[in-house]
Amino acid sequence: MLRVVKLGGSLHDSPWLTSWLDALAQAGGRVVLVPGGGPFADAVRAAQRRCHFSDAAAHRLSLLAMEQYGLMLCDLEPGLLPAATPQVITDAIAHGRTPVWLPSSMCLGASDIPESWSVTSDSLAVWLAHHLGAEALALIKHGESDAGDIRALADAGLVDSAFPGFAARYAKPIHILSHCAPATLDDWLAWPMAAPVSSREAHDACRHGQ
Known part of the structure; x- marks a missing residue:
């Protein structure tokens, strides 16, 4: 069954x-990768502070920032394939590839996506998982956290403020995988036959450089 994985933009310069x-x-063939915005989204924020354009324009530029980061990831790893439409995603999965979502064509003008900073790549990952009918979503993030309390994650600023609403509509499992524990992806893909690695176990692996 298909799953969605969101790779945080903060990992753009990570050794992991x-x-x-x-x-x-x-x-490949099991997941769709949603890229964060990384330094490209940071550039949008900096430009908005200087030029004072609207949040709606910033939202659209941030979609392009996600695409820039996604294209960078595809260039770094030939096993990843850019995918802007559900059909391209479906074809990539059918051929055992990992599609990297380029969100503009699906998200621009979507009535259920507010054009503001309340929606970032985290909420868009949930939105995509819902629209694709994915059985689960994982967010790859820095630090030690638990997706058990979605509202607490938003209150702590670990996900955007719109995330709880999108997650409630999705209503399927959401997990957080630690940025320094890529081996946990296999455990998560095996779930529920095998339980995902806990945040404490992932933290210990990071601390010991595993």
Whole structure:
């Protein structure tokens, strides 16, 4: 069954990025990868502060930032394939590839996506998982956290403020995988036959450089 994985933009300069991309490519045919915005989204924020354009324009530019990050990931790992439409996603999965979602063509003008900073790549990952009928979603993030309390994650700023609403509509399992534990992807893909690695176990692996 299909699952969605969101790779945080903050991993763009992480020593773990290559291992994550390799793991995601090896999971071809089972996952769709949603890229964060990374330094490209940071550039949008900086430009908005200087130029004072609207949040709606910033939202649209941030979709393009996700696409820039996604194209960078595809260039770094040949096993990843850019995918802008459900048909391309379906074809990639059918051929055992890992599609990397380029969101603009599906998200621009979508009535259920607010054009504001309340929606970031985290909420868009849930939105995509809902629209694809994915059986589960994982967010790859820095730090130690637990997806058991979605509202607490939003209150702590670990996901955007719109995330709880999107997650409620999706109503399927959401897990958080630690940025420094790419080996946990296989455990998560085996779930529920095998339980995902806990956040504490992932934290210990990071601390010991595993």
